[in-house]
Amino acid sequence: MIISTKRGTPAAELEKIIHEFEAKGLSVTMIRGTDYNVFGLVGDTTILDEKQIRANPYVENVQRVSEPYKKANRLFHEADSIIDVAGVKVGGHEKIVVIGGPCSVEGEQPTIDVAKKVKAAGGTMLRGGAYKPRTSPYAFQGLGTEGILDLVKAREATGLPIVSELMSEDRIEEFEQYVDLVQIGARNMQNFQLLKAVGKMKKPVLLKRGLANTIEEWIMSAEYIMAAGNENVIFCERGIRTFEKYTRNTLDLSVIPIIKEKTHLPIIIDPSHATGNWRYVESMSLAAIAAGADGLIIEVHENPECAWSDGAQSLKPDRFAAVIEKGRAIARVIGREM
Numbered sequence: 001m002i003i004s005t006k007r008g009t010p011a012a013e014l015e016k017i018i019h020e021f022e023a024k025g026l027s028v029t030m031i032r033g034t035d036y037n038v039f040g041l042v043g044d045t046t047i048l049d050e051k052q053i054r055a056n057p058y059v060e061n062v063q064r065v066s067e068p069y070k071k072a073n074r075l076f077h078e079a080d081s082i083i084d085v086a087g088v089k090v091g092g093h094e095k096i097v098v099i100g101g102p103c104s105v106e107g108e109q110p111t112i113d114v115a116k117k118v119k120a121a122g123g124t125m126l127r128g129g130a131y132k133p134r135t136s137p138y139a140f141q142g143l144g145t146e147g148i149l150d151l152v153k154a155r156e157a158t159g160l161p162i163v164s165e166l167m168s169e170d171r172i173e174e175f176e177q178y179v180d181l182v183q184i185g186a187r188n189m190q191n192f193q194l195l196k197a198v199g200k201m202k203k204p205v206l207l208k209r210g211l212a213n214t215i216e217e218w219i220m221s222a223e224y225i226m227a228a229g230n231e232n233v234i235f236c237e238r239g240i241r242t243f244e245k246y247t248r249n250t251l252d253l254s255v256i257p258i259i260k261e262k263t264h265l266p267i268i269i270d271p272s273h274a275t276g277n278w279r280y281v282e283s284m285s286l287a288a289i290a291a292g293a294d295g296l297i298i299e300v301h302e303n304p305e306c307a308w309s310d311g312a313q314s315l316k317p318d319r320f321a322a323v324i325e326k327g328r329a330i331a332r333v334i335g336r337e338m
Contacts (some may be wrong), residue, residue: 184206
């Protein structure tokens with residue numbers, strides 16, 4: 001349930017309203033605005049009488065919310081959230097961001113080299129996996145802390161904020177210190193203990209959709225992070241598992257308008273993991289921009305055929321630059337910049 005109060009409601013009355021709801025066993029979250037205040041009530045709101053609530057002279061409106069998520073719900077937070085990633089703004093009508101870089105960090109110099117080319121092409125952030133969740137236990141698992149420090153060196157050389165995937169709670173301190181945007185991968189989307197821990201971090205979070213999860217389940221995972229205190233969440237669609245064999249996953253671009261309708265949080269698209277094939281990355285990137293995505297995260301490698309992981313879906317720097325150039329034309333059509 002969402003309750004808004006009238007402009008100029010005294011602080012004492014606001015505290016009284018909160019106390020009355022908490023006394024009924026409900027969790028109350030309040031957003032203070034310039035002209036009004038909004039309460040979000042979580043719990044068994046069937047015990048509340050809407051007419052009785054409206055009888056309070058300071059109450060402006062009462063609205064029941066059918067969705068189980070509250071903090072992420074646009075009904076509770078009408079304006080688009082703009083997430084600040086080390087100075088790069090994501091969301092709203094801000095510039096469309098493009099995150100580029102290798103699937104796996106492969107050493108200091110290769111990471112610096114690709115970072116420079118990502119920046120030269122117009123990329124706004126650098127991605128790189130230091131800890132790699134792989135289907136096979138025999139596949140390359142990442143360089144770990146060494147890889148994180150290689151990303152830091154690349155940030156120092158280019159100024160690009162860095163994005164990397166966090167896989168376990170024991171690495172949170174390291175990520176809090178070094179990483180600008182903490183990625184929660186598809187396989188951990190419903191690792192609720194990890195989500196709660198990430199919710200206590202001060203760094204913004206990039207939350208990827210699970211391999212076969214519904215949109216509501218995805219939003220509820222964001223709710224776990226936000227309920228723990230970290231409201232700086234960015235959604236990332238990377239394709240879901242279906243019966244289709246021509247692509248690695250099935251890219252669901254319909255989530256863009258749905259996420260924007262249901263929530264106030266930004267959403268970016270990962271065409272690399274979605275298609276699994278570099279040949280399809282450009283077209284899906286342009287389609288995502290046209291559909292209203294707030295950004296792209298694209299795998300870039302100078303020699304994809306020699307990449308330590310996911311070379312088949314990685315773009316060479318010149319193709320990455322071409323995607324951005326064409327993307328800028330699409331962005332202008334819809335009144336945005338890239």
